[in-house]
Amino acid sequence: MGKIDIQINRIETSRLGDVDFENIQFGRVFSDHMFVADYENGKWGNFEILPFQDLNYNPAFNSLHYGQAVFEGMKAHLDAENNVVLFRPRDNFARLNRSCERLCMATIDPEIMLEGLSELVKIDKEWIPKTDDGALYIRPLMFATDQYIGVAPSETYKLVIFTCPVNKYYDAAVKVKVEDVYSRAAAGGIGFAKAAGNYAASLLPAKIANEEGYDQLIWTDAKEHKFIEESGTMNLMVIIDGKIITPPAGETILSGITRMSVLQIARDLGYSVEERQLSVDEIIEAQKAGLLEDMFGTGTAVTITHVSAFGRNGTNYTLPPLSERKVSKQLKSELEAIKRNQKEGYEQWIIVVR
Ligand SMILES: *Cc1c(COP(=O)(O)O)cnc(C)c1O
Numbered sequence: 001m002g003k004i005d006i007q008i009n010r011i012e013t014s015r016l017g018d019v020d021f022e023n024i025q026f027g028r029v030f031s032d033h034m035f036v037a038d039y040e041n042g043k044w045g046n047f048e049i050l051p052f053q054d055l056n057y058n059p060a061f062n063s064l065h066y067g068q069a070v071f072e073g074m075k076a077h078l079d080a081e082n083n084v085v086l087f088r089p090r091d092n093f094a095r096l097n098r099s100c101e102r103l104c105m106a107t108i109d110p111e112i113m114l115e116g117l118s119e120l121v122k123i124d125k126e127w128i129p130k131t132d133d134g135a136l137y138i139r140p141l142m143f144a145t146d147q148y149i150g151v152a153p154s155e156t157y158k159l160v161i162f163t164c165p166v167n168k169y170y171d172a173a174v175k176v177k178v179e180d181v182y183s184r185a186a187a188g189g190i191g192f193a194k195a196a197g198n199y200a201a202s203l204l205p206a207k208i209a210n211e212e213g214y215d216q217l218i219w220t221d222a223k224e225h226k227f228i229e230e231s232g233t234m235n236l237m238v239i240i241d242g243k244i245i246t247p248p249a250g251e252t253i254l255s256g257i258t259r260m261s262v263l264q265i266a267r268d269l270g271y272s273v274e275e276r277q278l279s280v281d282e283i284i285e286a287q288k289a290g291l292l293e294d295m296f297g298t299g300t301a302v303t304i305t306h307v308s309a310f311g312r313n314g315t316n317y318t319l320p321p322l323s324e325r326k327v328s329k330q331l332k333s334e335l336e337a338i339k340r341n342q343k344e345g346y347e348q349w350i351i352v353v354r
Contacts (some may be wrong), residue, residue: 002115006035010123011051018077019165022131026166026301031127033118035116037105038145040155047112049120052162060147062154068144070099073300076121076136076163076353078128079341083138084121086352087339089114091257094294095246096140099193104153105142110181113140117161118353124163132226133168135339137301143196173308174215174297176231178280179205180312182220184230185252186261190256201232206232216297220280221252227277234297234305235259238283241291241325248275250270258298261349265334268345271327280312288318295319296328297329304332 009033019029022051031054034282038046063069074092079085100107113227122135128136140161144154182205185191190198202217209217216232230249237246237258244266249255266273286292295307309318324331337343341350 003109004112004115006047006116007051008123009048009050009118013179014126014319018080019127019244021131022167023243024129024165025169027164028139029165031124031163032166033123034160035120036161037108037116037159038161039108039157044106044108044112044159044230046286047116048245049116049123055158055160056270058145058147060149061144061153062146063143065145065149066151066165067195067197068103068105068154068157069141070103070105070143070194071141072198074137074138074140075166075300075339075341076128077134078125078130079343079352081256083341084125084128085339086121086351086353087260088257088349089262091179092140093103095194095255095257099195100142102190102193102197102242102251103146106157108142108159113159113161114351118351119162120163121353127165129167132166135166137164137166138162139164145262152333162264173319175213175316176216176218176307176310177209177212177214177218178228178310179209179219179347180225181205186220186222187251189252191252192250193256202233211254211313214311218280226281227279228283229253231284231297231307233300234302235299236295237262237328238292239285239294240283240286243272243274244327245274245276247278256298256300258300258303259320261335261338262298262304265331266327269330269334274347275325277299284312284317287319292317292332293320294325294328303335304328 009108016034034052035049072092077085093113097107142159145156145158146154218231219229221227297305309316338346
């Protein structure tokens with residue numbers, strides 16, 4: 001028995017037949033259904049699964065003006081018996097609530113979201129691509145729906161969970177630029193929240209980096225631009241002289257679930273892991289001394305994406321070829337196996353939806 005009554009309205013004719021699963025563009029193809037809920041009069045209700053469709057919006061929605069909008073990103077895979085496997089969904093829902101609290105939005109019982117999501121993925125299971133890297137990308141989001149342009153926390157919100165079939169995100173290693181003008185996050189700000197506005201703020205610096213020939217940015221601390229923080233919307237890790245080093249998640253560094261998982265797997269495999277501040281200078285020194293073995297970003301969409309080179313002030317520093325990145329490749333394949341319930345010892349991280 002669940003906690004909530006979900007009204008289910010199924011699509012008349014599935015759109016599955018229109019999809020070429022070998023060639024899906026990330027984030028542009030949406031599965032048949034979505035889960036929605038409304039917050040009003042101090043509580044959540046109107047739980048519904050319905051065909052993916054436009055929602056009514058009002059130009060005065062305060063999320064459109066003042067940015068009370070947060071989201072999550074997670075993935076479901078198929079296990080060997082063709083069951084849907086969710087990876088650490090409660091961690092994503094807990095983080096959604098932390099984001100909501102920071103943006104002064106309503107929170108929602110994670111178990112309600114889990115119930116809605118489980119029903120949703122059962123209904124749209126056929127949308128999980130059966131390709132090697134195929135997954136169902138899950139996008140929960142919440143936004144303010146008061147029709148009021150006074151500056152105040154909204155009293156009404158909409159929660160939506162929809163899904164996208166996806167294949168691999170990046171095909172190749174990325175070239176990144178150390179950003180030393182713009183900042184993604186500062187102490188006291190909202191960097192730890194998965195807030196829509198954080199992404200808006202990152203678009204211009206990323207565009208400038210693209211024009212300079214880079215794929216992504218490495219964000220540095222807002223105060224001195226001395227210490228690395230994240231890369232684009234991934235957490236960043238380096239391997240120097242056999243040690244996996246990453247800056248601590250906290251106020252300005254979003255606590256990625258992939259990050260947490262990769263660090264745990266690395267520790268379980270016996271690798272030495274350091275969570276500490278790491279300066280750009282230290283990385284450059286290591287590169288010059290031949291001790292910089294690897295640099296990679298972690299995130300749900302990408303799992304692990306290797307950095308081929310990084311640039312600071314126009315000077316580029318190269319990383320070893322991918323064939324030599326054995327540790328990060330091992331971490332990636334372990335994580336992918338865990339997500340498909342193929343690895344013993346990590347059952348607490350997954351939920352098999354039956
Ligand atoms: C979502 C996100 C990440 C990655 O988090 P995961 O839970 O691993 O997907 C990292 N940094 C930022 C800024 C993000 O928004």
